[in-house]
Amino acid sequence: MAGMSGFTLGLAGCLGGGGTQDGNGDTGDDITTDTAMTYRERVLQMAEEEGSVTIHTYTPEDVFRREVFSLFEAQYPWAELLYNPNAGSASLSQANTQKRAGRLEIDIVQSDFSSAFALDPVEFYRPISEMELVTEAIANEDYNETAAGTYSIPFQAFPIIIYYNRNLVSEPPTSYMDLTDERFRGDVAMQDPLRMSGIATALGGLYVEWGEEMFEEFITGLVANDARFVDSASEAFRLVAQGEIAVGYGHINDPVNSMLQGDSPIELAWDAMDVVMQVVFPLWLFNDSQNPNVSELFGAWIVSEEGQNAIVASGRWPVLGTALQAGYGEFVPADAVIKVAESVNQEIITDQDKWREYYEGLFGRTS
Template structure:
């Protein structure tokens, strides 16, 4: 079902009518992670976390939370952001109460969920004080859990530095034919966001030309880094940069390229759902992830850029402000998601 059609169908459900009509108008008063909240969360004993983040980061993060708060188990449900969006819509539309907290690499999802009245605004005092305005929704409905980039990368055993591309247009050179791998916007929120940015910067004719380069088309933004590390393809057109960096730090022959045209920047919001079956554990999980402790854990494990201003970027990674990035526009993605998928599908198929 198409993205907008699906949202409309869900809103028509009798069970959702009151929520769809409800409008969030102001950020809530900050809620501290008090002993009483922690105790209530432990009585619930579990929390379900839907995410598009790679399991190599999501599962260790969940274990760190469980260590911090013994007695609460985190069920990590990982899939591509676009599938995550459809799954949550189907569950809420069928009155299935499963998701507690969701994190997506497509920020446009949160625009839809907020409009539908599905999100439960939540802020801790630390979040209210230390998350800059551009890292949280004005009404407290969601916050940016982390930021990463969708970068070009290459295998240094297969491509010499002097032969490596310096930007996206370089990838159209015939010498790279049959050597490229890229993700798909119909599955990945990272690639959905990056596709919108690149189409705006370079035009759809760029993708038409790129498709003639015998590109290996995969689904998730987490796959190109793995294909490059394994040597299955020499160059990644796109992919989650934190996985390229993690591979490089393991000693893999991987080098990251920040494109001369600008690199797509990807925010990754997170929110609690009103239908959460474990609301106290959900608040505790979000509060911990966005705290200095949780943000530092994400930075340490993956090097993704933190939202909490009390936490510094990982040593050895370029400062986000030093990288030329393409502007992110979740509102435009939300409006044009179906068109992006349709136009892209003309050129590439999984």
């Protein structure tokens, strides 16, 4: 998208084909004696034998089944979805317990990088380099604005933005620092950064972008201005939408979906943001999956144009530029500067203890 900063996929050395896997993590070259079969054909053969996939995602089940999985199922009628809404840290904890017990029953989990890296990625996640269908799907210039890691499949992302209730704000903010202004005392809401989730990651990107002095002035200013730090970005949005709080800082999807429904009091404060940090919520495929080939098929499909348009239909923010422009282009100015927080500040992912301690010092409390 015009105006967005470019980011090259972290796929160095990953574009070669790995082998298809059986449920024990072994390559499936013995499935057939037909050496003329392509990699895709082998994956399809083994996937149909597996028949199902267990996915843990943040998207509500009815929406996920109707807008997303139904389209995948139309291509692969034998595919059965075993759904679980406990994505992120809850699912990762469950996966850890299952793996220690000797049988991992989760195939795919959606999680931000911070939560996913609480587990040892080498031990738990299947590298993209082993999934030829996925590497082919994301070797697309339209993905140069998002983050793909060694183990993560980018399919959904959220710019973290300032928004406000126009019924409560006569003079909209024109900078991030305006949120520390007296006129917004007690009237700014965001997810508590000490939860070390998406907002914490976005703020970590701003730290690098601005430098330590400006960043600390902003955070201590928010604290001194009695900003409301709540459990989730959706809760912060609810407070703003219902008129209890004037300004919010959080995921763009809640404000935009509200605006799409019409008669919404929400406005996006693009003029206040010199740069916007985007947080990626990718898929992670477990390397001890019972259904690795169905998982690979789904991982490749979800980043295809059809899959990314399905993400838009589900009310989420896609990472494919063409799908983003078609679904939400009217809400993003052409000159907006949007950067991937996880690539701007990788340390907040790899050294969470350090950043948690730093945030606790700034906010004057423990998590």
